[in-house]
Amino acid sequence: GAVVSQHPSRVICKSGTSVKIECRSLDFQATTMFWYRQFPKQSLMLMATSNEGSKATYEQGVEKDKFLINHASLTLSTLTVTSAHPEDSSFYICSARLTGSDSPLHFGNGTRLTVT
Amino acid sequence: QKEVEQNSGPLSVPEGAIASLNCTYSDRGSQSFFWYRQYSGKSPELIMSIYSNGDKEDGRFTAQLNKASQYVSLLIRDSQPSDSATYLCAVKRKAAGNKLTFGGGTRVLVKP
Numbered sequence: 001g002a003v004v005s006q007h008p009s010r011v012i013c014k015s016g017t018s019v020k021i022e023c024r025s026l027d028f029q030a031t032t033m034f035w036y037r038q039f040p041k042q043s044l045m046l047m048a049t050s051n052e053g054s055k056a057t058y059e060q061g062v063e064k065d066k067f068l069i070n071h072a073s074l075t076l077s078t079l080t081v082t083s084a085h086p087e088d089s090s091f092y093i094c095s096a097r098l099t100g101s102d103s104p105l106h107f108g109n110g111t112r113l114t115v116t
Numbered sequence: 117q118k119e120v121e122q123n124s125g126p127l128s129v130p131e132g133a134i135a136s137l138n139c140t141y142s143d144r145g146s147q148s149f150f151w152y153r154q155y156s157g158k159s160p161e162l163i164m165s166i167y168s169n170g171d172k173e174d175g176r177f178t179a180q181l182n183k184a185s186q187y188v189s190l191l192i193r194d195s196q197p198s199d200s201a202t203y204l205c206a207v208k209r210k211a212a213g214n215k216l217t218f219g220g221g222t223r224v225l226v227k228p
Contacts, residue, residue, distance in 0.1 A: 043220045093159045102148045110159040
C-alpha cells in the first residue's frame with residue numbers, strides 16, 4: 001500500500017522560532033498533498049492543499065504567511081510554521097492519495113508540535 | 117448542520133459484541149466515503165472505503181452506505197479490546213472539490 005512518511009514525529013520549540021515538517025510519499029508520486037491539524041479531542045481540520053510546482057491552496061482562516069508550504073517535487077511537501085506561538089501547539093498530519101481522485105487518503109504518522 | 121456528523125461517544129461494547137457506528141452527511145452530491153481508525157496520539161489509518169449503495173465487507177468490518185438517507189455506517193463484528201479507538205467518518209463532498217471532510221469521530225471502548 002501507499003506509504004507516506006512524515007518527519008519529525010515530535011518537536012518542541014521556543015516561542016518565536018520556526019519549525020519545518022517534511023512529508024514524503026515513499027512509493028508513489030503525489031502531485032497533491034494535504035496538510036491537516038488536529039487539536040486534542042477534536043477532529044482533523046484541513047489547513048491547506050499542497051500542489052506540486054504551484055502555490056498551495058489554504059483553507060479559510062489559515063494564515064498562508066504563517067504556515068508556509070512548499071511542494072518542490074512529486075514526492076516531497078514541507079510545512080513551515082513560522083514564528084510559532086503556544087497556540088500553534090497541535091498535531092500536524094500530512095496526507096496524500098494514489099492516482100485517482102476517488103482514492104482514499106493515506107496519512108503520515110503526524111508531527112506533535114509543542115511550542116513553549 | 118455540520119457537513120459530516122458522528123456521535124462522539126464513547127460507545128462501550130463488550131468484547132465479542134458488534135459495535136455499530138453511524139455517520140450522516142449533508143451534501144447530497146457526496147461521492148466517496150471512508151472510515152478511518154485513529155488510536156490516541158497516532159494518525160488515522162484507513163479501514164474501509166465505499167462508493168456505492170449497499171454493504172461492503174472486509175474481515176470483521178462492514179460498511180453500509182445509503183445515499184438516499186445520507187448516512188454511512190460501520191459495523192465491527194467480534195469486537196476486540198484492540199478495536200478501542202476513535203473512528204472517523206470522512207466524506208468527499210462534491211461541493212468541496214477534491215478534499216475530504218471529516219466527522220468529529222466516535223470513540224469506541226471495547227471492554228474485556
